[in-house]
Amino acid sequence: MKKxxxxxxxxxxxxxxxxxxxxxxxxxxxxxxxxxxxxxxxGKAGDMENHESAMKYANSLLQTKARLKDAAAELCKDMxxxxxxxxxxxxxxxAHLEKDLTLKDVVEATLEGLxxxxxxxxxxxxxxxxxxxxxxxxxxxxxxxxxxxxxxxxDMAGDFEDCSLKSLKExxxxxxxxxxxxxxxxxxxxxxxxxxxxxxxxxxRIGHGIKAIKSFETMEKLKKLHVPLEICLTSNIATGIYGKxxxxxxxxxxxxxxxxxxxxxxxxxxxxxxxxxYILLNKYFSFTIKDFNEMNRVAIEHSFLSDKEKxxxxxxxx
Ligand SMILES: [Zn+2]
Numbered sequence: 001m002k003k004x005x006x007x008x009x010x011x012x013x014x015x016x017x018x019x020x021x022x023x024x025x026x027x028x029x030x031x032x033x034x035x036x037x038x039x040x041x042x043g044k045a046g047d048m049e050n051h052e053s054a055m056k057y058a059n060s061l062l063q064t065k066a067r068l069k070d071a072a073a074e075l076c077k078d079m080x081x082x083x084x085x086x087x088x089x090x091x092x093x094x095a096h097l098e099k100d101l102t103l104k105d106v107v108e109a110t111l112e113g114l115x116x117x118x119x120x121x122x123x124x125x126x127x128x129x130x131x132x133x134x135x136x137x138x139x140x141x142x143x144x145x146x147x148x149x150x151x152x153x154x155d156m157a158g159d160f161e162d163c164s165l166k167s168l169k170e171x172x173x174x175x176x177x178x179x180x181x182x183x184x185x186x187x188x189x190x191x192x193x194x195x196x197x198x199x200x201x202x203x204x205r206i207g208h209g210i211k212a213i214k215s216f217e218t219m220e221k222l223k224k225l226h227v228p229l230e231i232c233l234t235s236n237i238a239t240g241i242y243g244k245x246x247x248x249x250x251x252x253x254x255x256x257x258x259x260x261x262x263x264x265x266x267x268x269x270x271x272x273x274x275x276x277x278y279i280l281l282n283k284y285f286s287f288t289i290k291d292f293n294e295m296n297r298v299a300i301e302h303s304f305l306s307d308k309e310k311x312x313x314x315x316x317x318x
Contacts, residue, residue, distance in 0.1 A: 003289070004275050004278040004279050004282070004292075005082055005083065005275045006083055007083060007289060007292060008083050008084075008085045008296070008316050008317065009082065009083055009084045009085065009262075009274050009275075009278070009292075009296060010084065010085065010086045010087070010261070010296045010299040010300060010303070010313075011079065011084055011086075011087045011088070011262075011263050011264055011274050012087070012088045012205065012230055012261055012263055012299050012302075012303060013088070013207055013230035013232055013261075013263035013264070013265055014075070014079075014087060014088075014089055014090065014263060014264045014265065014266075014267065015089075015090045015091075015092070015126070015265065015266050016062075016071060016072060016075060016090065016091050016110065017055060017058045017059055017062060017091070017092060017095060017266075018054075018055060018058060018265065018266025018267065018268060018269040018270070019075050019078075019264070019266055019267035019268050019269075020040060020058055020061065020062075020071055020074075020075075020268050021071075021075070021078055021268070022036045022037050022040060022041075022268060024070065024071070024074045025040065025061060028061060028067065028070075029061070039053075039054065039057045040054050040057060040058060040268050040269060041054070041268060041269060041271050042054060042238050042269050042270060042271070045237055045238055045239075045240050045243075046238075046239065046240020047240075048239065048240070051238075051239065051269065054269045055266075055269065058268075058269070059092075059095040059096065060098070062095070062096050063096055063098050063099045063101065064099065064101070065101065065105055065106075065108075065109035066109075068096065068106060068109040068110045068113060069109045069110070069112050069113035069116075070113060071110075071113065072089070072109075072110045072111075072112075072113025072114045072116075073113040073114070073116040073117060074113075075089065075267075076113075076114060076116070076117030076119040076121060077117065078267070078273075079119055079274070080117065080118075080119050082273055082274055082275045084119065084274060085119075085120065085313065085316060086119075086120045086121070086299075086300065086305070086313055087119065087120075087121045087122075088121070088122050088124050088152060088153075088303060088304065089110075089114065089121055089122070089123055089124070090123075090124045090125075090126050090155055090157075091106070091107070091110050091123055091124070091125060091126060092126040092128065092157070093106045093107055093125055093126070093139060093142065094128070094131060094135055094139065103138060103139065103142045104142060104145075107123070107125065107142055107146055107151065108146075110123060111123060111146065111149070111150040111151070114150065115150070120305075120309075120313075122152035122303075122304055122305075123146075123151045123152065124151070124152060124153045124154065124155050124183065125139050125142065125143045125151060125153075125154050125155070126139075126154070126155045126156075126157050127139045127140070127154055127155065127156050127157070127171070128156070128157055128158035128162075129156060129157070129158035129159065129160070129162040129163050129165075129168065130158050130159070130162040130163065131158075133170070133171065136156075136168075136171050137171060137174060139154060140154055140171065140174060140175045140178065140180050141178075143175075143180045144178045144179070144180050147179070147180060152181065152304030153180065153181040153182060153183050153204070153304055154175060154180055154181075154182055154183075155182070155183045155184065155185065155207065156168065156171075156182070156184045156185060156198075157185040157207070158185070160186070160188065160189060160194050161190075164194075164197065165184065165186065165194060165197040165198055165201055166197050166201075168201075169201060172201040172202055175202075176202055181204050181304065182201070182202055182203055182204060183203055183204055183205045183206070183207060183230075184198040184201065184203040184206060184207060185206075185208060186198035186206050186207065186208070186209060187206065187208060187209045187210060187211035187212055187218075188207075188208040188209075188210065188236070188239075188241060189211065189241060190211060191211055191214055192211050192212050192213075192215035192218035194211070195209050195212050195215075195218050195221075195222070196215075196217075196218055196221065199221055199222070199225055199227060203227065204227065204302065205227060205228055205229070205230055205261075205302055206222070206227060206228075206229050206230065207230050207232075208229065208230065208231070208232060208236065209222075209229035209230070209231075210229070210231070210236060210241070210248070210249055210250075210253070212229065212253060212258060213249035213252055213253055213256075219253070219256050219257070219258050222258050222259070223257050223258060223259075226259070226302075227259075227302075228258075228259035228260060228261055228298055228299075228302050229253065229258060229259070229260045229261070230261050230263050231253075231260045231262060231263065232263045232264060232265035232270075232277075233245065233248055233250060233262070233277055233280060233281065234264075234265075234270050234271075234272040234276065234277060234280065235264070235265035235266060235270050235272075236248060238266075238269070238270040238271075245280055245283075245284045246284050248284075250281070250285060251285045259298045259302070260295060260298070261295055261296075261298055261299040261302070262274070262277050262278065262281065262295050262296075262299075263277075264277060278292055293317040293318070296317045297314055297317050300313050300314050300317070301314075
């Protein structure tokens with residue numbers, strides 16, 4: 001569908017590790033593209049063991065500065081091909097310390113790769129709910145060091161069953177004290193309380209947040225605080241949260257007045273592109289180009305760009 005491919009787009013929620021280009025990986029590993037795809041693409045929706053092994057394989061490939069740089073540059077190339085004009089890329093820096101890299105090496109190499117492209121990007125550093133406090137704190141510290149030098153925020157990801165966001169409060173207080181903005185993966189599963197916690201901890205955007213649909217109060221809070229959701233439609237199907245696209249609450253969230261943005265999450269693992277997401281949203285929910293432009297304006301408004309950059313970029317979506 002050429003009209004969606006040529007449409008300008010913003011992606012605020014895309015993990016580098018889950019979005020490796022299979023042809024590039026084939027060159028790195030000298031395995032065939034088919035073989036690489038077998039290891040990187042989720043075979044069956046909801047198969048979380050397979051999801052974990054694909055992510056592990058991706059992480060195992062990204063243990064040198066050269067690979068991180070190459071992977072980041074390649075992702076920008078892929079995004080540019082489908083007319084992404086701005087992206088906030090996520091990186092789980094602690095997943096790349098298996099050999100001899102430090103957090104600083106990992107962040108610097110990734111930023112170098114991103115800077116090789118003319119695509120406007122920023123980097124979000126991912127903490128995990130199951131990481132030790134000190135490790136997460138050191139991710140905030142490295143984010144602070146590179147803030148306004150390519151890094152724009154930290155994220156909290158990981159299984160909500162591993163620990164509650166409330167128990168991690170000290171980390172969020174610390175991030176705020178050093179001036180590092182926070183986005184949080186919350187309310188992917190379970191109920192809406194996880195989203196309430198993320199909001200009370202100062203999340204500027206909510207990753208997924210689809211379970212907001214279960215609570216009128218949570219949706220009202222999202223609206224009152226002007227916090228948008230980073231919707232990743234195919235990712236929610238791939239991980240088995242919804243059995244069918246038509247069951248996804250995106251349209252109901254919008255009808256309730258909640259702000260949403262469209263994102264890919266893990267392009268390769270979930271076998272999607274941002275263009276595919278637009279095509280699916282048109283197919284299942286009849287979203288139009290006007291709707292997509294509106295969602296992209298929301299994305300820009302709630303991005304970590306400067307006010308001047310936001311004003312310039314917004315002109316592309318009128
Ligand atoms: Zn994510």
